[in-house]
Amino acid sequence: MAAATAFSRDGFDGVAVDDIARAAGVNKAMLYYHFGSKQDLYREVVRDMLRAVGGAVAAIARSDAPAPAKVERFIQAVADLRESRPWFPPLMLREMSAGGPRLDPDTLVLMKAVFAAFAAILEAGSAARDFRRVNPVLAYMTIMGPLMMNAVRERAAAEPGRAHLPMFAAVDRHELVTHMQQTALRMLTKDRSR
Amino acid sequence: MAAATAFSRDGFDGVAVDDIARAAGVNKAMLYYHFGSKQDLYREVVRDMLRAVGGAVAAIARSDAPAPAKVERFIQAVADLRESRPWFPPLMLREMSAGGPRLDPDTLVLMKAVFAAFAAILEAGSAARDFRRVNPVLAYMTIMGPLMMNAVRERAAAEPGRAHLPMFAAVDRHELVTHMQQTALRMLTKDRSR
DNA sequence: GTCTATAAATAGATAGAC
DNA sequence: GTCTATCTATTTATAGAC
Numbered sequence: 001m002a003a004a005t006a007f008s009r010d011g012f013d014g015v016a017v018d019d020i021a022r023a024a025g026v027n028k029a030m031l032y033y034h035f036g037s038k039q040d041l042y043r044e045v046v047r048d049m050l051r052a053v054g055g056a057v058a059a060i061a062r063s064d065a066p067a068p069a070k071v072e073r074f075i076q077a078v079a080d081l082r083e084s085r086p087w088f089p090p091l092m093l094r095e096m097s098a099g100g101p102r103l104d105p106d107t108l109v110l111m112k113a114v115f116a117a118f119a120a121i122l123e124a125g126s127a128a129r130d131f132r133r134v135n136p137v138l139a140y141m142t143i144m145g146p147l148m149m150n151a152v153r154e155r156a157a158a159e160p161g162r163a164h165l166p167m168f169a170a171v172d173r174h175e176l177v178t179h180m181q182q183t184a185l186r187m188l189t190k191d192r193s194r
Numbered sequence: 195m196a197a198a199t200a201f202s203r204d205g206f207d208g209v210a211v212d213d214i215a216r217a218a219g220v221n222k223a224m225l226y227y228h229f230g231s232k233q234d235l236y237r238e239v240v241r242d243m244l245r246a247v248g249g250a251v252a253a254i255a256r257s258d259a260p261a262p263a264k265v266e267r268f269i270q271a272v273a274d275l276r277e278s279r280p281w282f283p284p285l286m287l288r289e290m291s292a293g294g295p296r297l298d299p300d301t302l303v304l305m306k307a308v309f310a311a312f313a314a315i316l317e318a319g320s321a322a323r324d325f326r327r328v329n330p331v332l333a334y335m336t337i338m339g340p341l342m343m344n345a346v347r348e349r350a351a352a353e354p355g356r357a358h359l360p361m362f363a364a365v366d367r368h369e370l371v372t373h374m375q376q377t378a379l380r381m382l383t384k385d386r387s388r
Numbered sequence: 389g390t391c392t393a394t395a396a397a398t399a400g401a402t403a404g405a406c
Numbered sequence: 407g408t409c410t411a412t413c414t415a416t417t418t419a420t421a422g423a424c
Contacts, residue, residue: 009293010207010292011205011288011291012205012208014206014207014208014292016417016418017419018418027391029390029392029420030389030390033390037418038418038419089291090291090292091291093343093346094205096287096347096349096350097284097285097287097349098203098204098208099203099349099353100350100353100356103350105355108356112360115359135365135369135373136360137347137360137361137363137365138340138365138369141340141343141344142336142340142373142377144339144343145339145342145343145344146332146339148339148343149287149339150331150332150335150339153290153335156290156293162302165302166330167305167306167331171331180336183336183380183381187376212399212400223402224407224408227407227408228407231400231401232399232400
C-alpha cells in the first residue's frame, strides 16, 4: 500500500493526499471516493497492519510449542512482519509518540489482541515453570522496543551520509533475531541454562 | 521549551508555528526573528535534547565505577532525562521513524557522542571481563528501545478511554528502571550471578 | 467509477509600524 | 525587539463532467 509507506515516512500530517494518490497511480478524488477522508485512509492502514501482527502472534500463542519456543517464534514473526510491511515499526512508533490520537476503539481492539497473545505466552511459560514472573507490559516493551527501534534506526541509516557513523552500522537480520531471542530468554528464565 | 512539547506530540509537520508562539506567550514574528525558520527552531530543540543526553551519558562513561554499575547508572540517567524532558523519547523516535531528514551534520555529531559514550562503557566492561562481547548497536537498541517505547506507551495511555487496557497499564518508574537494569546485565554478563 | 477544476481553510514566512 | 496585518503556497475536500 502506497499510503502506508508515505504515512510511515512522513507522518499523518507530513503527507499530502495528492502525493499518496500519485504514488498509488490514481488521483485524489479516487481516494476520497473509496476511503472518505484522509483520516479514514490512515486508519485502514493501521488496522491492516495490526490485523497482520495480531494474526501472526495469535497463531503462535495458540500453538502447542513450549513457551520458550513460542517467545523465539514471536520475535522471529515480528522481525518477519517488519520485512513484509516495512511501515510497521515507524507507523507504530509515530502513532504512539503522538499519544495515539487516531486510534479509535475498533483499532484499539486490534492492538489489545496483539498484547493479549503475547501475555498468554508469558502466562503459559510461568505456569510451566519455564519463566519467572515478569510484568508482562515490561516484557513486551523489552522485546518490542528494540525490534521497533532498530527498524527505524535502519531507516535513518539508509539516508545518504550516515553509513560511516558507528550507531548506523548495518546489523544482520539473523544476528538481530538471535540476539533478541537470547536476551528475551535471559530476561524470562529463572536458571542459567541458556 | 514549548516548542519541544508541541513537536514531540504532533510532529514537525503537525505543529503550526502560530501554536508554538501562542504556547510560548509570544507571537509568530518573534519566533522567526529569533530562530529564522521553523526548521531551525526544530533543530535547536533536538540539539538541546541531545546535548543533555550526551552530557549525562559521557559523565557516566568517564567515571571510574565498575562497568556494570555504569550500565545501571546509564539506564537511570535515561529514565531521569525522560522525566526532565518529556519530549525526549517521542521526539527521538519520530525523527528516526522519518529517517532523520532534519538531522544535519552538527546534530549527528551530538547523536554520535551519545552512542560513543555507551559503547565505551561496554568496552570497559569487556576489557574487565565483566561483560561478554555483544554487538554494541544491538546492546544500545536493547536498552534504549524499551525505555523509549515505554515512554511513548505511557503517553498513549494517558489519553482518555485507555486506562482499562492491559497494555496501557501504569508501570512504576522504579520498577521500570530496576527491570531494565536487570535485563541489561543479564544480556551483558557471561554468568547469571545477578 | 474515474477524472478535472476549484472551493475553502490553513500554514510558513515577511513587510512594516512602533 | 515586538507586534499586526498580509502575502503566497499548499492542503483537504468536493462539485460536477464523462
